[in-house]
Amino acid sequence: MIAVIGLGLLGGSLLRTAAGAGAKARGWDLDAATRADAREAGLDVAETVGEAVAGADLVVLAVPLRAMSATARTVAPLLGPDAVVTDVGSVKGPVRAAMVEAGITRFVGAHPMAGTEESGFAASRANLLPGARWAVTVDAATDVAAFTAVLELVCGALGGEVSVLTDGDHDAAVALVSHVPHVLATQLLSLVTRSGVRDVALGLAAGSFRDGTRVGLTDPRKTEAMVTANATAVAPVLRDVAEDLESLASALEAAAAGQDVDVAAFFDEPAPVRALRGEPTTSDTVATRLTSREDLRSLAVAGAEGAVVVSVGDGVVQVRGASVL
């Protein structure tokens, strides 16, 4: 039995998909109206969190990041001895810390790369998660059976693919590809907002501004919560950006003054990533049997280099793009 705690966009979608795939899955939400909506959608919904968690092999905490610690403390005493806990939060280090604090040891972190602009059960749907890339995070203490249970749910009933990562690699990566882009989109909007030529700027805005600001238009509280939760990974990157932009500003000013300075280097630095576009990606997979924590460590090393778990069965994972396994 899978218990899904929190039936918003991700929790609701997860419960719909798992139930649709024939998994025994039960949900619960703090909000009575949400529970009623979920029942009306034909889902198995418990009336109390204790009833939801009772007898569950796998408990998915799909609550907002700010509610994670309190939910973990509520759930911890209700868990069976072998129950595995996972989550769907967008940062992984702070979530693991909350689990440790609550005394939950059989924890495996998870984060689906799906859905950020909508929220709530009304936005949930059975086709949100199938095909999604997930990050599943491990540390030196992660239990192999607990890890396998989470992988079976994600690659099985939920139809996902998995990058196995350490919390640190995950949080560093999402800072770069999600949190800092959200900050810079907000910054671009602020520059125009405070400008004396705001209206003409908006009138002249073309594709580069629309693309660069799109995620800056979403709910600022949600963006703030996401960025703040990953502060330790985001802050040093923002300082790097500030330093780079100061250097570029100096180079541009020197160039405008007729000095012979290197402005090109700034624009050439992404050449290796530009060159990756359109490169064929392998579809070959290698099979790895999961028997020890050392196997999880190897998976996380491969994950950091881009390897992806595409399926799991009988304790064997199939890994695509794994040059180091």
Add this chain to the structure above:
Amino acid sequence: MIAVIGLGLLGGSLLRTAAGAGAKARGWDLDAATRADAREAGLDVAETVGEAVAGADLVVLAVPLRAMSATARTVAPLLGPDAVVTDVGSVKGPVRAAMVEAGITRFVGAHPMAGTEESGFAASRANLLPGARWAVTVDAATDVAAFTAVLELVCGALGGEVSVLTDGDHDAAVALVSHVPHVLATQLLSLVTRSGVRDVALGLAAGSFRDGTRVGLTDPRKTEAMVTANATAVAPVLRDVAEDLESLASALEAAAAGQDVDVAAFFDEPAPVRALRGEPTTSDTVATRLTSREDLRSLAVAGAEGAVVVSVGDGVVQVRGASVL
């Protein structure tokens, strides 16, 4: 007769559209193969720049920014006494300076918001410019007849709409909505390029990264040229961004350390621009007769507040969204 000097993406498209609309228009390009291609496309192409400019009422310099000064010096002695010169460059202050230096006084700056990712005559097409927003820039010395001639071309044969602006307002606005977005897109790509988790970051990248980096994938030399040409407007904005991001980094670190700091303000600053989305825009226009330089100054004041010239005829412009005329 209109002469188009330079038959790349913008010059080629401009000549195709003007000729298609029945205007007497002739082109020239420094490159013999481009001249041959343009002739093959059925366009009137001169063999020399002198032949192209001879007898022209309006000369459009559609050459790259780096070639603008040299082209202006070449063209200046070939111009008839009443010939008007305009351009299509993406910065306006430096182009006007080049014209002054070359002794061209009947100059009106112009910049169509169209096309940045393709280049060359092969990419030019008759439907690129119709419907485009243009900036047309004026200063205290701009001649009313010269200004009207450019407006008649842009709003007439080329089917465009015009924001009338000072060079300074134009260059400040495009720094905000084009040049700085290009810099930040490049920066986001560089952060991933230099990261130890590059491959997993690219694997986890979703919409916010794809949108935020799209224009960073285009030709870095073109982006560099555009940003460098507008260095005096771009550099101070980059310093503002650096300062804001340093402040946010400090606030995030303080919040992570449990201090009570205001992180929200950063994310709330764009509220006024977010609120503008979906607001109805007026379609009412007011008519203004252009008789003196003071009328051009008024148009540029209205332009800075978002007013747009939608048509011109018999010395009268129709202006949409002009609260200050």
